[in-house]
Amino acid sequence: MDAETDDVQRNKHPAREIDPIDRKILGVLVEDATISYAELGERVGLSPPAAHERVKRLKRSGAIRATSAIIDPRAVKKPLLAFVHIDTRGWGKTPELMAVSKYPEVEEIHTVAGDTCMLLKVRTEDTRALEGLLARLYDTPGVTSTRSYVVLSTYLERPVQPEITSEWPAPKHMATPMY
Amino acid sequence: MDAETDDVQRNKHPAREIDPIDRKILGVLVEDATISYAELGERVGLSPPAAHERVKRLKRSGAIRATSAIIDPRAVKKPLLAFVHIDTRGWGKTPELMAVSKYPEVEEIHTVAGDTCMLLKVRTEDTRALEGLLARLYDTPGVTSTRSYVVLSTYLERPVQPEITSEWPAPKHMATPMY
DNA sequence: CGTTGATGCGGAATTTAATTCGGCCATTAT
DNA sequence: ATAATGGCCGAATTAAATTCCGCATCAACG
Structure with missing residues (x-):
């Protein structure tokens, strides 16, 4: 295979x-x-x-997974975008942690290496609602700490996941890495 | 107004x-x-x-900004997902920093409050290509430091931006914030 | 080499959906 | 009261999706 x-x-x-x-x-x-x-x-x-x-x-x-309408977050009253890093005990995907995916504010859930265990992308109506979400996260068994990055402005948000390029753009600097 | x-x-x-x-x-x-x-x-x-x-x-x-096909990142050979936090001198949106939006690996660019000034969502072919991107970022005037969070696995990635709910889900815990 | 089978393509035909149209009903402003 | 507006439906028209063939190319195989 x-x-x-x-x-x-x-x-x-x-x-x-x-x-x-x-x-x-x-x-x-x-x-x-x-x-x-x-x-x-x-x-x-x-x-x-x-x-x-x-x-x-x-x-x-499966190359095209779905088609989707891109909605203006302001139109559905969720103008606030934030990224939330979560540290958890044990690093496991417990049922309680998985339940987070059912919160409608949560748009993405990833696990990452290092101290931060989970990384969420969330949208809420305002900071008050974000705090409410954080409260629910802290109530979730296994969560030990969170750190939130509230987005002030967005410069770029491409229509969708990966950028498609017909011809591969030559990564010029890759020939001379500097670290 | x-x-x-x-x-x-x-x-x-x-x-x-x-x-x-x-x-x-x-x-x-x-x-x-x-x-x-x-x-x-x-x-x-x-x-x-x-x-x-x-x-x-x-x-x-403008409520529907666009329609888009959701592509499997693996199909276009960009299976690696990472979030990159960038600290910059002066916090300004200089032309050099804005040029980052032309890198096809970069899917989103946000500015956030705090030490971290910019937050990127990027997809690359592998860690080598991610390093190349970081090298280019360090070459960009104004960038003082970066921190990368490579995604190990993704539990949830909703088809698109905000979750749409017809009836608002009652945020139960919001009544009793705990901080 | 010639043959066979599979794949991808284009043009025409058919089915299905998008779009337009006209009229009706409810709500609101005059 | 009544006119004007907005939003809906059903029917009609236009446009697009989908199917159907036949043709060309290429590769495996005899």
Whole structure:
């Protein structure tokens, strides 16, 4: 079982390497998921049915996990963005800690190495609601400390997860690391 | 000029409060942006044209900022997720710092209060590429120190920004803060 | 080499959905 | 009271998604 099968596949069908056209398609769909296949084909140089088939394959293979509307947080009254680092006893994913994922304020939960065990991305109506969330976290068995980073302003928040690039940008500085 | 006009409006048209049906629509669209208006209307209790008009309005008002395909980071060879905290001299948004937003590895840039000035969410192919990015950051004038949190595993990553709830979940613990 | 099978493509046809239109009802302002 | 507005529905029209073939390319295989 090679890396491809183990990684991307895992969840789904028979992989098949992502080619440059696929990357273009992904790039377009990240910007607008409701584009017509006619225009998508236009932009990537394919006929509408061909573009359609590519997209179907990308969905089947799991490369496209979902399509989603990007909501303005202010419109749903959750303008406050914060990152919360949590230290826990034992570093385990206990049921109590997992229950945190059911809080609607919590947008992401990751575990990271080092002192900080968990890292949350949360959105709330205001600092008062953030404090309420922190209170609930401290009530959660296993939580020993938290540190919050309240976002003052956001310069960049790309439409979605990874940035798609057709040609790989040469990381110029990588040739001369300085540490 | 009231808060609504100042906040949500700003970018766009004549606001008009988001009602429970709008919230339901947003919730559905966050889960799947390519659903047909027929089914959307079905789920929120409207006819297809009515649902269509609601969505158009939500887009015009800016509540729906965009639609996007959610890509599996492994499919585009960027399986490594990390959060990078950056301390800078002077706390200013200099052109050099803003140029960081052009790095394709960088998915989000926020400024936060406290010692840490900037907070980045980045995805790279591997730790080597992350180091390359850090090297570039250290080359950026104004950067004094960085701290990286490499994500070991992700428990939750909701399809998109804020969690949409039709009825507000009562924050039980908020009545008894403990600090 | 020639053959076979599989894959990806484009054009045309068909089915389905998006969009427009007109009229109705409720709420609000005059 | 009544006019005006906004939001909805059902029907009609337009546009797009999806299916259906036939063709070309490539690779494995005889």
